[in-house]
Amino acid sequence: MTVRRATLFALVAALLLGLAAILFLRVGRVIANAPPLSASSAPPAIENRKSKIENPSAAADSGPNPLAAELNAPTGTIRRDLEVLNELFVNFQTNFPRTGNPVGENSEITAALTGANPIGFAFVPKNHPAINAAGELCDRWGTPFRFHQLSGTQMEIHSAGPDRQFGTADDVEFAPWPK
DSSP states (O other): OHHHHHHHHHHHHHHHHHHHHHHHHHHHHHHHHSOOOOTTOOOHHHHHHHHHHHOHHHHHTTOOOHHHHTTTOTTOOHHHHHHHHHHHHHHHHHHOTTTOSOOSSHHHHHHHHTTOSTTOOOSSOTTOTTBOTTSOBBOTTSOBOEEEEOSSSOEEEEEOTTTTOTTSTTOEEEOOOOO
8 A cells, every 4th residue: 555655646746747847848938038127117008108197288299189180071071080980989998998988978978089088188189170169079060979889899970961960861870890
């Protein structure tokens, strides 16, 4: 019985030693391929996020958002306007992954896109021609868009179209693909 126990113990020890060696070799390979660490450098995403939070006005000083400039552009189409709005929502989600899309009525969503958000970043300038006196984003005919949040990451966007009446044949809708 003692010989059996000793043999079993030796077998288990050899197995554990083999597993430890395999693990050591894998970790060693990962460490060998890792870039050198510098005491003064942090990962870029953390640095960028930190600088945005500490200095929200720096982003506003960088100039107008080229994507927002496409919204209701004279050479554009309503389809392109809806795509631009969707891209703005995707940009918003990228900056606020835990909260997703801005929520609320048109004016509340517009406020979040114009800088009423945790970092004070304006995805759309407050004086954009697509924003009416009530603080709502409007389509190219001056009718406020209707936003319907499908999920935290998907927003359906509706335009009343040229007749400015919702529920008619010329309405235009953007519904993103499910993720």
